[in-house]
Amino acid sequence: MCSSYIKLSFLGLVLAVAACGDDGEYEFGFNTTGIEFELFDPTEGVHPSKVTLSNPRNPFRQSGVSDDTKFAIIGDGGNAGAFYAWATILAEIPIGENQFFTAIKLRDLYLSNEVAEEDRDTVRQMAIDGFQVVLDCFPESLLFDASGTFGQSLATLSFGQILDLGGVVQGDWRVVEDSLGNPTAVRSTGLQGQDRDFACR
Template structure:
């Protein structure tokens, strides 16, 4: 655990990425999600930047650090990382991963019992925001060269969380048998 924090800090101070704003030695894995505002993490809301629970409020995680946090299993820290990125530079990839981390927070019970229904609703809204605001959004493989669309996993995320997809989106099967979310 501490290894990735040191690595994240080293990446942050190397000059290649923005410096991390968290306190060294503090575990990001132990954060518990707490709602700061009703739209936190949903574009165009940027209240995450003034959320006292956000360890990234004063600086944005770097290009490599966001992936290290995402893969660490620290779902609440990953939420704050992606929501901060979304607030500072709106885009579909960040919005998708906000939904993805809210789903993980919900599934892993990383919020209080009374907040879990709100986490679920927020996750559904985050995924729907990908469909509504960023329908051309993609993410890339580790090489940064192969793009993957995000509308299909956003659609599936809504369904997985028990939500209803709105806006005319449907899930179709392509000629090679793959699912694809489309808006006819």
């Protein structure tokens, strides 16, 4: 039986994908696990930048990535391949989920030392910037479990990821406990209406 699940925690995220059949590394007609990351632009993978669509090292810049296969490649495509895939779909469909997982792959590239030594601090900051964008531009976004019935706040997860990377959360965000005692990121004020549209467009 095929199955997939996402296990989330406040200060960390574990994504586990189990699937039937062969792995998906050749699903796009090339070996996605063989792709290597090379720093192209410090805004790549951080909304509202669309620079990834002009990056010659991004193999998905012309073919795109379907919504049905984006989770397959995050499980089987290697960190660099998955980053380029998620950055591409973020540029085409800017929503909180796409920004969050693009930042996750930047984080993974940094933590696994898959970037040049001189670029490590830049990639770490790119990941932090990506998580901050979730807070600034997609604060109400939720990530649902496999059943589609339980939604986890991407703002709360992004808050924790920024701290894990040694960053400082920008804005008036803080963590409180909800009615069930779960940590939840909230803000007392925020960008509203035209201000948010201008900052995040």
